Amino acid sequence: MHLTKKAKTGTVLVTVFLSGASVFCLFPILMALMNSFKTKSEIFTNILALPAHFNFDNYVRSFNKMKYFTSFFNTLAIVVIGILGIVVFSAMAGWILCRTKTRLSSFVFGLFVFSMLIPFNAVMIPLYRVAKILHFSNKIYGMGSIYVGLGVSMAIFMYHGFVKGIPYEIEESAYIDGCSKAQMFFKIVLPLLGPITATISIMNVLWMWNDFLLPLIILATPQKYTLLLSTNMLFGQYTSDWPAILSGLILTVIPVILLYALLQKNILKGVVDGALKG
Structure with missing residues (x-):
């Protein structure tokens, strides 16, 4: 089917706009x-x-000054802890809150949605004090746990909407066959949540990997620094090594770019499925 002149003009304008x-x-x-x-x-x-x-001397200098491998594995450990916690807890909570039709479940879900409206700056100081009380300060597992607490609200909201598109008859059949709640979740529900899980995971990976303020507040020693905090160490009080800083930033973003390139199809599929089913 041939496009009309008006449609062709619209396509060209959209292409030019997106290219710009x-x-x-x-x-x-x-x-x-x-x-x-x-x-x-x-x-x-x-x-x-x-x-x-x-x-390439700039990259060698940045690599050594940042202690790249140490910072990379610190960042990776924080992201893995955060993603696992967010996905498992949020998927369970979103599923249960969606399938439980009570006033209490609606109230709890409303609290999670309301917490999404609270800006991080409003809870920054109380969060730091709570982290010190729980001995999460300057701990890799503590940093990951804090990300779980901050990230579950949005994830529960997204899982809750996605679960609505899953036929309840599937779960009823599993229950009749003798599945427990745990078996039903891990063997039936969680695999069906794959598309939205991919979307939530990549969104949170990008957030955690590129976050600067929260690690700056929680992590105190260079041995526990993330990649961005290690890059920040390249800035001096009176002068800055800009070639090393720029090469350090490139080294920091390369892993995320590679991850996005590898999972691009899954990410787009998750976004589309989540929009249609949620």
Whole structure:
């Protein structure tokens, strides 16, 4: 079927707009990548110019100053703890709150939704005090646990909407066959929540991996720093090693970019399925 002239014009305009938006979003990353290969004098001479030659010494210097492997595995451990906690707890809570039709379940679900409206800045100081009382300060597992507490509200809201699209007859059949609640959740419900789980996981991975403020508050020693905190150490009080800073930022975002590239199809499928079923 041939497109009309009006439809073709609309398609061209949308393409131009999206191309411009893509350039706008990618420009800072491209600038950081380009300048990460320059010397400091080249950066201050012309930040928009291409590097005279590709200087990989900046990456070696950043890698050593950041203690990259230590910071990477700290970040990875925090993200794994946070994602596992958010997915398991939120999936269970979203499923139970959706299937339980009582005033109490509606009230509890409303509390989770209401907590999404509270900005982080409003709870930052109380959260720090609670973390010290629970001995979560400067602990990797403590950092991951705090992310679980902060991330479950949105995840429960998304799981709750997705569960509505799952036929209840499936669970009734499993119950008749003798499944316990735990077996029903892990063997039947959780696999059906795969698309929305992929979406929730990648959203929270990006949030945790790129978060700076919360680790700055909770983590006190360089041995426990995340990648972004280690990159921040490259800033000096009176001067900053900008080539090392930019190369450090590139080293920090590479794992997330690779993860997104590998899981892109699953992420898009999860977003579409979640929008249709939720």
